[in-house]
Amino acid sequence: MKFYDCATAPSPRRVRIFLAEKGIAVPTVQVDLRGGEHLKLAFRAINPEATVPVLELDSGLCITDAVAICQYFEDVRPEPPLLGVGPEERALVTAWLRRIERDGFYAMMEAFRNATPGLKNRALPGPVDYAQIPALAERGRARVAEFFAMLDAHLADRAFIAGRSYSIADITAQITLDWAKWVKLQPAESCRHLWRWHAAVAARPSAAA
Amino acid sequence: MKFYDCATAPSPRRVRIFLAEKGIAVPTVQVDLRGGEHLKLAFRAINPEATVPVLELDSGLCITDAVAICQYFEDVRPEPPLLGVGPEERALVTAWLRRIERDGFYAMMEAFRNATPGLKNRALPGPVDYAQIPALAERGRARVAEFFAMLDAHLADRAFIAGRSYSIADITAQITLDWAKWVKLQPAESCRHLWRWHAAVAARPSAAA
Numbered sequence: 001m002k003f004y005d006c007a008t009a010p011s012p013r014r015v016r017i018f019l020a021e022k023g024i025a026v027p028t029v030q031v032d033l034r035g036g037e038h039l040k041l042a043f044r045a046i047n048p049e050a051t052v053p054v055l056e057l058d059s060g061l062c063i064t065d066a067v068a069i070c071q072y073f074e075d076v077r078p079e080p081p082l083l084g085v086g087p088e089e090r091a092l093v094t095a096w097l098r099r100i101e102r103d104g105f106y107a108m109m110e111a112f113r114n115a116t117p118g119l120k121n122r123a124l125p126g127p128v129d130y131a132q133i134p135a136l137a138e139r140g141r142a143r144v145a146e147f148f149a150m151l152d153a154h155l156a157d158r159a160f161i162a163g164r165s166y167s168i169a170d171i172t173a174q175i176t177l178d179w180a181k182w183v184k185l186q187p188a189e190s191c192r193h194l195w196r197w198h199a200a201v202a203a204r205p206s207a208a209a
Numbered sequence: 210m211k212f213y214d215c216a217t218a219p220s221p222r223r224v225r226i227f228l229a230e231k232g233i234a235v236p237t238v239q240v241d242l243r244g245g246e247h248l249k250l251a252f253r254a255i256n257p258e259a260t261v262p263v264l265e266l267d268s269g270l271c272i273t274d275a276v277a278i279c280q281y282f283e284d285v286r287p288e289p290p291l292l293g294v295g296p297e298e299r300a301l302v303t304a305w306l307r308r309i310e311r312d313g314f315y316a317m318m319e320a321f322r323n324a325t326p327g328l329k330n331r332a333l334p335g336p337v338d339y340a341q342i343p344a345l346a347e348r349g350r351a352r353v354a355e356f357f358a359m360l361d362a363h364l365a366d367r368a369f370i371a372g373r374s375y376s377i378a379d380i381t382a383q384i385t386l387d388w389a390k391w392v393k394l395q396p397a398e399s400c401r402h403l404w405r406w407h408a409a410v411a412a413r414p415s416a417a418a
Binding site: 061067071076095103136142 | 274355
């Protein structure tokens with residue numbers, strides 16, 4: 001088994017936190033995104049989508065999606081559960097995970113990739129070049145602010161985003177918030193429920209992953 | 210249990226096909242998207258995201274995401290399996306489901322919502338109005354063409370998109386292709402593997418859902 005990672009990228013960090021919570025260690029290969037290694041033929045033979053993370057199994061199957069990789073590890077090592085327990089909580093965690101991705105993580109990616117000079121023509125991940133769209137960067141910033149306000153209100157009376165314990169929904173929001181600092185789109189200080197939740201998840205040992 | 214549906218919308222159709230394959234009938238309420246019923250306070254009390262589908266459980270929990278609803282039904286009624294069997298196939302199905310959504314379904318949504326006169330300021334689903342971005346419609350059309358070419362090549366030697374049987378990955382591609390007809394973004398006739406696969410999935414009784 002081999003894990004293709006990039007230490008500075010938010011998507012593979014989602015898997016790293018997940019693995020740290022499970023206590024699983026996987027042999028890891030760093031992919032140099034800054035140097036364009038993911039776009040070269042050798043890596044595209046592993047993942048035609050030219051993205052990390054990728055989990056290569058001993059069977060040869062390459063799982064090329066962060067959530068699918070997490071689901072694989074939940075199936076083979078159920079404890080501690082990070083995708084919810086029982087049909088209702090599992091559905092709730094999945095719905096929140098997807099909402100956080102769509103309205104938070106992807107919105108921030110739109111804001112970042114469409115406005116960063118070094119990513120000209122790299123407005124989307126993947127093998128195809130797409131030009132930046134400045135209006136999309138602007139919309140992304142507005143959506144991120146909406147998202148943080150929504151999540152702050154949601155966390156007013158909750159310790160965790162979905163269900164009774166820490167889950168992949170928390171991990172997804174956590175990498176989004178930590179990335180927000182890096183791209184200078186952090187929530188307002190007035191989002192005190194969100195910041196209280198963030199202090200709690202940041203104090204878990206897995207946050208160092 | 211109650212299913213909030215809209216007979217003409219592609220997202221809830223994903224759940225309807227899933228339920229038809231499982232042989233599950235759920236009391237259904239039609240939400241009038243064209244008339245803006247999803248944006249009114251009564252519906253937003255059920256789903257603050259102002260989207261369909263929603264599954265309201267007897268416990269009161271509302272599951273507000275199509276994939277989370279499907280996962281719920283897979284958990285409570287595993288047969289026939291539609292999310293894959295065993296950790297590897299399950300991961301493969303999830304990775305393909307998400308790739309099809311991201312590069313196919315959402316790209317088509319960008320093309321459609323950013324160019325349709327009746328959706329001015331409704332460039333995204335949800336409660337917040339966002340202006341159309343013409344460049345995003347154009348990029349969406351280019352991405353949809355890339356996506357269909359990729360899927361056609363993938364299906365050259367396969368009966369199903371991921372794993373050994375029909376799955377939620379096929380359903381997601383199926384609703385995307387059927388919607389493509391409606392928004393006039395259909396694959397080229399030369400995509401013969403894709404069209405052969407489509408004829409096979411369209412012949413399943415569940416396609417009428």
